[in-house]
């Protein structure tokens with residue numbers, strides 16, 4: 001039995017004045033999270049590779065009412081950079097309340113191509129950099145009794161075809177952070193870990209990568225971003241967005257409709273009709 005300080009209801013005031021790092025924030029869901037946090041009056045530190053995009057995100061955050069907004073640009077392929085981002089927060093704020101781990105490296109939506117080096121590099125960017133930031137941030141998060149928010153995917157819970165390298169990195173996140181959460185509970189470490197399991201979201205990069213192959217309507221990135229912040233602030237163990245996405249995928253995968261979908265996709269490949277996804 002352990003005491004777990006989780007608030008019952010979400011109020012945007014919870015984020016006012018909080019010191020928050022958002023990775024992968026130059027576009028997509030990360031960019032939208034930065035804007036929500038700014039509206040809520042948080043201090044935001046955003047990071048990605050593209051400085052010009054980050055500069056615009058920071059300017060927009062200031063317009064929206066952020067307590068402060070700054071960026072650090074660099075690649076998470078290098079775990080030393082991951083640690084540098086956290087050190088920037090420590091030097092700037094003297095502490096940290098919420099760490100939102102969101103970035104992903106480039107991958108593909110297609111049959112696995114046998115490229116082991118791609119998986120090695122993707123594990124560095126999508127997984128080991130998350131671990132490195134967590135290790136560096138943990139003393140500050142213990143001090144603030146803060147939150148770690150890990151953005152993952154249904155591909156890291158109920159995998160389907162055509163995203164094997166990416167899916168592997170997302171399963172690694174579940175394994176590591178869910179195990180770490182157990183250790184925090186055993187040791188009475190009051191730092192929450194929220195794993196966000198997302199379905200298809202309408203970000204430019206995702207739609208560019210899969211819209212030719214996936215015809216279901218993606219969910220809105222703005223709402224997704226707000227739900228991630230909300231689940232982290234409420235110290236939830238997991239967010240499933242859109243609701244039911246994991247059960248839906250598990251159901252499809254094990255049942256005839258899902259098997260029919262995969263046969264359809266594979267058959268098109270065999271008959272040469274249309275490219276692989």
Ligand SMILES: NC(=O)C1=CN([C@@H]2O[C@H](COP(=O)(O)OP(=O)(O)OC[C@H]3O[C@@H](n4cnc5c(N)ncnc54)[C@H](OP(=O)(O)O)[C@@H]3O)[C@@H](O)[C@H]2O)C=CC1
Nearest residue numbers: 024025026027028029048049050075076153201203205206
């Ligand atoms: N969109 C979707 O359908 C889904 C998304 N998700 C998850 O949501 C999160 C965000 O996805 P989404 O918003 O679509 O992604 P985007 O491609 O829109 O954004 C990715 C972000 O990561 C940054 N990035 C890319 N490569 C690197 C790198 N090497 N080092 C540091 N930063 C990097 C990009 O900026 P820059 O290029 O400037 O570095 C960008 O800010 C991911 O964890 C993804 O797995 C989960 C399920 C579905």
Ligand SMILES: C[C@H](CCC(=O)NCCS(=O)(=O)O)[C@H]1CC[C@H]2[C@@H]3C(=O)C[C@@H]4C[C@H](O)CC[C@]4(C)[C@H]3CC[C@]12C
Nearest residue numbers: 105106107108109153155159160199200205206209210
């Ligand atoms: C293929 C996408 C990764 C695109 C990418 O390379 N991003 C970085 C862009 S950059 O290098 O130019 O900066 C995948 C990202 C999210 C995936 C989707 C997801 O996670 C939800 C579903 C999971 C399911 O198992 C397969 C379909 C998904 C819609 C999945 C498809 C691949 C992504 C869009």
